[in-house]
Amino acid sequence: MNYQFTEDGSGLNIKISGELNFSASNEFKGIIDKLMAAKGRAITFDLGGVTRIDSVGLGLLYIAKEELGGAGGKIRLKSPQGGVLKMLRLTEADADFDVVG
Amino acid sequence: MALQRLRVLLVEDEPGDARLVIAALKESRSPVFSVVHETTLAGAIGRVQAGEAFDVVLLDLSLPDSRGGETLTRMQTAQRSLPIVIMTGLDDPVVAEGALEAGAQDYLVKSDEPERTVARSIRYAISRKHAELERQALADRLAAEYERIAEELALARTMQFDLLPRIERLARLRARLGLAVDGFFEPSSNIGGDLWGYAEGEGGRAVFYTFDFSGHGVGAALNVFRLHTLISELDGRIDDPAATLAHLNRVLFNLLPRGQYATMVLTIIDTEAGTLTWSAAGSPPPILFDAQGEARLLDSRGKPLGIAAAAQYVNRVAEFPPRSSLFLYSDVMFESNLPNGDMLGEDGLLEMVRGFHDTEAGIDIPALAGRFVEAVGSPLGDDMTAVCITHLAPRGPVAPVVVTDAATTPELLGQCEALGAITHPFDQQLPAGATAPLILASSRAVAVAMGLSAPYSGFFEIIDGGLADVGAACLDAVAKGGFCLSLATPTAWACRLGVLVGGELRRRFGREVDWDAVDLCLGELIANAIIHGNLAIQAGLRETRAGLERYDDAIRQGLDDPIRAAKRLELTVVPLAAGRLEIAVFDRGAGFDFARHDNKAISPGAKHGQGLALIQKLTESVTSRDGGRTIAIVVQGGQR
Numbered sequence: 001m002n003y004q005f006t007e008d009g010s011g012l013n014i015k016i017s018g019e020l021n022f023s024a025s026n027e028f029k030g031i032i033d034k035l036m037a038a039k040g041r042a043i044t045f046d047l048g049g050v051t052r053i054d055s056v057g058l059g060l061l062y063i064a065k066e067e068l069g070g071a072g073g074k075i076r077l078k079s080p081q082g083g084v085l086k087m088l089r090l091t092e093a094d095a096d097f098d099v100v101g
Numbered sequence: 102m103a104l105q106r107l108r109v110l111l112v113e114d115e116p117g118d119a120r121l122v123i124a125a126l127k128e129s130r131s132p133v134f135s136v137v138h139e140t141t142l143a144g145a146i147g148r149v150q151a152g153e154a155f156d157v158v159l160l161d162l163s164l165p166d167s168r169g170g171e172t173l174t175r176m177q178t179a180q181r182s183l184p185i186v187i188m189t190g191l192d193d194p195v196v197a198e199g200a201l202e203a204g205a206q207d208y209l210v211k212s213d214e215p216e217r218t219v220a221r222s223i224r225y226a227i228s229r230k231h232a233e234l235e236r237q238a239l240a241d242r243l244a245a246e247y248e249r250i251a252e253e254l255a256l257a258r259t260m261q262f263d264l265l266p267r268i269e270r271l272a273r274l275r276a277r278l279g280l281a282v283d284g285f286f287e288p289s290s291n292i293g294g295d296l297w298g299y300a301e302g303e304g305g306r307a308v309f310y311t312f313d314f315s316g317h318g319v320g321a322a323l324n325v326f327r328l329h330t331l332i333s334e335l336d337g338r339i340d341d342p343a344a345t346l347a348h349l350n351r352v353l354f355n356l357l358p359r360g361q362y363a364t365m366v367l368t369i370i371d372t373e374a375g376t377l378t379w380s381a382a383g384s385p386p387p388i389l390f391d392a393q394g395e396a397r398l399l400d401s402r403g404k405p406l407g408i409a410a411a412a413q414y415v416n417r418v419a420e421f422p423p424r425s426s427l428f429l430y431s432d433v434m435f436e437s438n439l440p441n442g443d444m445l446g447e448d449g450l451l452e453m454v455r456g457f458h459d460t461e462a463g464i465d466i467p468a469l470a471g472r473f474v475e476a477v478g479s480p481l482g483d484d485m486t487a488v489c490i491t492h493l494a495p496r497g498p499v500a501p502v503v504v505t506d507a508a509t510t511p512e513l514l515g516q517c518e519a520l521g522a523i524t525h526p527f528d529q530q531l532p533a534g535a536t537a538p539l540i541l542a543s544s545r546a547v548a549v550a551m552g553l554s555a556p557y558s559g560f561f562e563i564i565d566g567g568l569a570d571v572g573a574a575c576l577d578a579v580a581k582g583g584f585c586l587s588l589a590t591p592t593a594w595a596c597r598l599g600v601l602v603g604g605e606l607r608r609r610f611g612r613e614v615d616w617d618a619v620d621l622c623l624g625e626l627i628a629n630a631i632i633h634g635n636l637a638i639q640a641g642l643r644e645t646r647a648g649l650e651r652y653d654d655a656i657r658q659g660l661d662d663p664i665r666a667a668k669r670l671e672l673t674v675v676p677l678a679a680g681r682l683e684i685a686v687f688d689r690g691a692g693f694d695f696a697r698h699d700n701k702a703i704s705p706g707a708k709h710g711q712g713l714a715l716i717q718k719l720t721e722s723v724t725s726r727d728g729g730r731t732i733a734i735v736v737q738g739g740q741r
Binding site for chain 2: 019021022023025026028029032033036051052053054055056058059060062063066067082083086087090091092093095096
């Protein structure tokens with residue numbers, strides 16, 4: 001998994017690419033630490049470049065959500081593709097996150 | 102006309118003779134002669150080698166420093182292109198003729214009246230030498246040209262052999278469809294107008310053809326390349342031989358000069374249906390051996406390709422069950438004459454081919470070709486092609502061959518043998534006719550992807566010098582037409598297993614499956630087997646940011662722990678009936694308590710413990726084997 005932070009007027013944008021799965025936890029800790037420092041901003045995970053997801057990877061998104069304590073409203077998940085979108089729907093994660101196309 | 106001046110080198114030691122010649126040459130006004138006189142051969146050669154230019158040499162053979170034929174030879178050696186007229190003191194035709202044979206252009210007898218003959222003789226010698234030099238230059242050019250053509254013919258011959266189906270492709274065909282193919286090809290005048298080939302069709306089908314262009318040599322060979330290209334452009338999309346022949350005929354009709362044509366036979370063998378469909382364009386009649394070994398000639402009537410734009414062709418069908426053989430060949434095989442002058446003929450050929458046929462193994466092509474050439478004598482008058490395709494009898498499941506790039510130690514051999522597999526060194530070619538599926542074994546984790554690509558159907562990682570502990574299910578999956586992986590835990594962790602396997606599933610089993618769902622299931626199976634199986638890490642760690650820290654530490658420790666790292670993770674894929682697939686992942690952990698988690702609903706928001714519920718929602722069935730160490734799912738095609 002790789003990620004890239006960008007920032008604009010509307011908030012923080014984290015573009016994730018590769019596999020958001022059991023092997024991504026170490027990198028994902030880095031994302032959470034950066035988000036903690038920017039608490040209160042609107043957060044968007046751009047998932048357009050994610051090729052694989054598993055329940056460990058989905059769990060990582062939930063950890064991020066909880067660590068931010070729901071401040072600043074829902075976390076936005078942008079452009080999930082194929083299996084990623086299927087996973088979000090199956091686990092009803094689309095109710096906990098703001099999933100946008 | 103310009104005044105012609107000819108420079109003459111006179112080599113003569115008799116002063117009287119020299120004077121007579123010089124006087125005679127002074128008489129001539131056209132051409133004008135300028136004479137340089139030398140009395141020794143050494144003096145004459147000295148002038149020539151110093152670069153003085155002469156148009157002709159008048160040479161006395163008897164000089165103070167040289168005599169006879171030697172004089173001529175030494176003068177010639179000094180300058181090859183100089184015309185030489187010999188002067189002899191005697192009217193001795195033997196000496197004179199000898200000099201002409203040795204390369205002098207003319208001779209003068211000194212007793213003749215030189216004023217009448219010397220000028221004419223010089224002009225004659227010069228023109229004769231020029232003609233000789235021109236002939237030589239032409240011969241040199243022809244020789245160079247011939248050499249160039251010979252080189253190009255040799256290259257064309259190599260290229261023509263390159264068009265023939267490669268051994269590896271034929272080996273794959275044998276493994277995949279149970280068709281054994283052997284061919285003999287020998288062009289007559291270096292290169293020829295024959296070719297045979299094969300193209301892989303859809304399902305259990307394979308396409309074979311032979312063709313033969315009129316004529317041989319370069320022209321016919323160029324046509325061979327043309328037709329081979331046309332067939333390659335069809336890219337295996339040949340399901341109606343007659344329609345394909347009609348298409349090739351139309352294209353060739355426009356391409357070929359009038360009077361050139363090709364005979365051809367195009368066949369499709371469907372191994373599943375056990376049929377042979379063929380269409381012919383005037384080829385020699387193929388010979389079909391049925392499963393009982395009875396031979397018959399197949400109807401091959403049809404207009405040769407390239408003669409009539411609107412020619413039509415017909416498909417003919419015959420049974421081609423296991424133990425049948427088809428023999429395709431070029432006309433040289435029945436048009437050749439035996440030493441007694443009789444033509445071998447179709448009956449003679451049939452009888453000869455029968456002698457090399459066996460219902461299990463087909464026709465022994467090398468032996469047949471050897472016998473044929475021996476019978477009709479070499480060289481053959483035309484290109485020769487002989488191909489046999491045999492539908493092999495199905496055998497029981499074949500033990501896979503483990504191809505290993507490590508030194509095959511007795512330990513490794515024993516481990517493979519215990520698995521029921523044969524080992525084979527990586528750097529050696531497999532024996533011809535090997536039909537067993539292949540598995541690559543290596544200690545290098547980078548070879549995983551290679552083990553999933555043709556010709557391999559799996560990869561075994563060699564851990565600590567061995568293949569102990571490889572699961573029998575791996576070989577079973579491969580024997581059933583699927584594929585397998587057996588990896589050490591760190592390799593399974595790092596090699597992006599889900600991506601590799603997902604890609605291979607799509608490549609092997611087509612597009613009619615909801616692969617996104619399969620990817621999700623595969624991801625859950627792999628994650629569970631590595632994290633909770635082999636590395637024995639508790640799921641509950643992953644609850645908070647701080648928990649993630651402990652989780653990562655636990656993974657690092659696990660991968661560094663030689664005992665846990667050496668545990669294998671195995672993945673098998675087996676095709677089932679009706680397009681379904683079983684995907685199973687086998688770990689060496691404590692075993693998953695399947696019953697406790699069975700039929701649990703997905704709980705939204707949970708950070709762990711979701712895997713099985715997710716899989717159950719996406720698949721036809723999920724089962725557990727080996728005390729919860731193997732989880733197997735069945736996915737159905739077309740469930741999108």
